[in-house]
Amino acid sequence: MKRTxxxxxxxxxxxxxxxxxxTGSWITFQSFIFLGIVPALMFTFLFIFLALFMLVVIDAxxxxxxxxxxxxxxxQLLEEIRDSLRSASPRIxx
Numbered sequence: 001m002k003r004t005x006x007x008x009x010x011x012x013x014x015x016x017x018x019x020x021x022x023t024g025s026w027i028t029f030q031s032f033i034f035l036g037i038v039p040a041l042m043f044t045f046l047f048i049f050l051a052l053f054m055l056v057v058i059d060a061x062x063x064x065x066x067x068x069x070x071x072x073x074x075x076q077l078l079e080e081i082r083d084s085l086r087s088a089s090p091r092i093x094x
Contacts, residue, residue: 012061017058021051 028047032040 006065007062010058010065012056014055014062016049017055021048021055024051 023049025044028042029040032043
């Protein structure tokens with residue numbers, strides 16, 4: 001399968017986002033531990049929620065691109081079928 005630059009970029013951003021979630025959650029927890037365990041966990045979960053939302057957005061971009069590419073393929077196929085039907089059917093001129 002041919003990979004485009006867009007696919008490689010989305011794949012890289014997905015991996016980088018997972019790394020960001022893991023390291024960012026650890027840093028967030030360590031940054032807020034001085035307030036206590038409950039606020040530190042609360043801020044960490046908030047960070048994880050926002051970071052995972054960004055992952056969903058990146059995944060949605062990938063799926064939208066795949067859907068667009070598939071629609072283009074289907075449109076091309078339907079146009080070929082239409083053209084072949086037009087050339088195969090006899091025309092009656094009045």
